[in-house]
Amino acid sequence: MTRPPSTRRAGPAKRATASAGPRAVRGTPEETRARLVAAAGAAFEHDGYFGTDTNRIAKAAGYAPGTFYKHFADKAEIFVAVYEAWIAREWDGVAAIVADARTPTEKAARIADAVLEHHRAWPGLRASLRALVATEPAIRRAHRASRRIQMARMAELGLDDVGKNAILLLTVERIADAIADGELRELGMGDDEARGRLVAVIEDRLRGR
Amino acid sequence: MTRPPSTRRAGPAKRATASAGPRAVRGTPEETRARLVAAAGAAFEHDGYFGTDTNRIAKAAGYAPGTFYKHFADKAEIFVAVYEAWIAREWDGVAAIVADARTPTEKAARIADAVLEHHRAWPGLRASLRALVATEPAIRRAHRASRRIQMARMAELGLDDVGKNAILLLTVERIADAIADGELRELGMGDDEARGRLVAVIEDRLRGR
Amino acid sequence: MTRPPSTRRAGPAKRATASAGPRAVRGTPEETRARLVAAAGAAFEHDGYFGTDTNRIAKAAGYAPGTFYKHFADKAEIFVAVYEAWIAREWDGVAAIVADARTPTEKAARIADAVLEHHRAWPGLRASLRALVATEPAIRRAHRASRRIQMARMAELGLDDVGKNAILLLTVERIADAIADGELRELGMGDDEARGRLVAVIEDRLRGR
Amino acid sequence: MTRPPSTRRAGPAKRATASAGPRAVRGTPEETRARLVAAAGAAFEHDGYFGTDTNRIAKAAGYAPGTFYKHFADKAEIFVAVYEAWIAREWDGVAAIVADARTPTEKAARIADAVLEHHRAWPGLRASLRALVATEPAIRRAHRASRRIQMARMAELGLDDVGKNAILLLTVERIADAIADGELRELGMGDDEARGRLVAVIEDRLRGR
DNA sequence: GATGAATGAGACTTCATTCAT
DNA sequence: GATGAATGAAGTCTCATTCAT
Secondary structure (H helix, E strand, O other): OOOOOOOOOOOOOOOOOOOOOOOOOOOHHHHHHHHHHHHHHHHHHHHHOOHHHHHHHHHHOOOOOOOOHHHHHHHHHHHHHOOOOOOOOHHHHHHHHHHHHOOHHHHHHHHHHHHHHHHHOHHOOOOOHHHHHHOOOOHHHHHHHHHHHHHHHOOOOOOOOHHHHHHHHHHHHHHHHHHHHHHHHHOOHHHHHHHHHHHHHHHHOOOOO | OOOOOOOOOOOOOOOOOOOOOOOOOOOOHHHHHHHHHHHHHHHHHOOOOHOOOOOHHHHHHHOOOHHHHOOOOOHHHHHHHHHHHHHHHHHHHHHHHHHHHHOOHHHHHHHHHHHHHHHOOOHHHHHHHHHHHOOOOOHHHHHHHHHHHHHHHHHHHHOHHHHHHHHHHHHHHHHHHHHHOOOHHHHHOHOOOOOOHHHHHHHHHHHHO | OOOOOOOOOOOOOOOOOOOOOOOOOOOOOOHHHHHHHHHHHEEEEEEEHHHHOHHHHHHOOOOOHHHHHHOOHHHHHHHHHHHHHHHHHHHHHHHHHHOOOOOOOHHHHHHHHHHHHHHOHHHHHHHHHHHHHHHHHHHHHHHHHHHHHHHHHHHHHHOOOOHHHHHHHHHHHHHHHHHOOHHHHHOOHHHHHHHHHHHHHHHHHHHOO | OOOOOOOOOOOOOOOOOOOOOOOOOOOOHHHHHHHHHHHHHHHHHHHHHHHHHHHHHHHHHHHHHHHHHHHHOOOHHHHHHHHHHHHHHHHHHHHHHHHHOOOOHHHHHHHHHHHHHHHHHHHHHHHHHHHHHHHOOOHHHHHHHHHHHHHHHHHHHHHHHHHHHHHHHHHHHHHHHHHHHHHHHHHOOOHHHHHHHHHHHHHHHHHHO
């Protein structure tokens, strides 16, 4: 999943070919699924979970409405897929940085930047996530499972105080969201200062604090 | 606005109860409005913004659907009213504690408990808020305005580093949400420890750090 | 419920007024409900339960799609209402004849004609009924309840052998359906002969056989 | 076509089992066709004509969706094939009994039992049939043709009063359906008594009455 | 002969909103 | 001020059918 396209949502288009339109065999189910997940990510980001619909997602991915339901049982299921892809990408980035960077200072700075970029690209997705976790049981379950994976990832990176890890996870997430949302800027804190605080929080933890 | 029922929704919202709402009163416009706001708060909390509808809110408040639109221009407007009432109550509580308590330590502990209780009572409302801020321009604007009021309230309480205030605001909010959601408990941190960390964050700030 | 109009189903019509169309307040909920039941009866008769849809029923009754769902929870519920109205009318007719006619011979003849007319007017409704009873639990339940009412009605009319009553019920129903369907005519039996046999079955029972 | 599973559907059809059907065979067209008819029979019985779909039928038979349409023009056509196989099996059984049994009494008893067993095994199929005959012209035509064959079969068995034959046909069918459905049991008539009446009707006819 | 990904019209249902009373 | 029947656009999901391989 890459950054969402900046295109604005188009209105409902006219019916294209009346019937027996050109049938475009697109390839493997995996490719189709991936295209749908990408389109859904962009749509959720842009318009929110309740601001798009599955027909629009399918069309954006280049498919007819019915195709969506060959790959996902319902709208919630594709949201989970989008979220899981998003999280996996974030942590793959973090793991690569940890493996590559030398000092805790360098690690913290690069992790902060990577996380920040990732959140900045998907603020709407994250906002939808919180509302859905509160409301949709299936998404709540998937989110909890994802949390456990994240905690395990932290342990793999050598951080072993579960309580501190949990606080770090939530704090980093919330600060990154706030910066991405522009909340801090509107409150009078410059992006540089905000980033500095984020780095400090991470570095503290990497140094065992 | 009082606390919502503690039942948590377990699936798609059930059809509302068939019988009419509590009473068919004719009071002042202010009373009607207040009843609608209270009913909306409970509904948003229970089912989420997109999980209720204005007819249900009106009926729960004891009114007919049309009455809703005599008092609010649309669904977003009543959400803003609910949110503003919620925030005002929280800060009235904080201000009362600050006026009443003696030491920073006592203030921090009592503020943390008050905030925690307030968040614990309304987790669904808060989740809806974030999604709506990302998606609905009217609600986003109202939220920003509310933030400015909160920053002013902090200044009134004698806290004058805007950057630190902003971080405190977001951190307290996020930790309180996480405890209220049970996120920390599921990650292995007991409620007591979580509360301790929340108190510490507040006390630090009250001591100028 | 009277006989269905013989008009043939119209194709989907163009959207009429774009928005803010003329709002036609039609009267009491009971009237609306009755209009919907009448339209549904005609539609089920014409096109079968699976051959119509709730939007078409609403439009045929002079309402918008949403109005349907203010009066019936779903399509099955209105089918039950249609069926119950149908049965009630049939038995009201039978009861009136029993009260009015003198001899078993006269009763039998007039009952047979009334039943025949009622079945002839609604063959499609009856065919849908059997399929739905096999498949839709809600409709099955309603049908069983209706059967019990019919058996009670027979007892009220002074027929007290439950086994014979049950056989009579099913036999009359089946022969009436067959005549109405034209099954017998296609098999070489004239309508007069078929009616004669039906009368005989009823008269036998009225004479205690 | 063998007997369907005795499980009765309790609600809206569940999504089919995810795994593919029994095997991916390549046999003669006749074998493929026969497998499709068998799977369709079971599906129609279980879920009703409108409660299954052709993809599910194909998969249950071990084939891909497209294969279905190599063997049947549409869904109605396979229903006709299922029905014709069902009827043929019933009458083959009856003919064998007539050839084998000695007295009218024995014939009647054995025919009743065979018919009863056949109806008891396929109540859902029969219910769908009636609805489709009322609604789908192609199925109506096929049903009428089948009736003529049945009348001819009766003549072959030596019964020559067309009117009486027609009545017998419908009566036996209806009583057998009612016993199979459990309608009579719910109306207070035991299965033994019901069967007795069925035997009597047949025996009467065999004795020329 | 078989595949199976894809189609797309359309059914069922919801809900924010209106307006005549 | 309140009512509440009615609206109608729109969203979720289904399924008979096709066709390129």
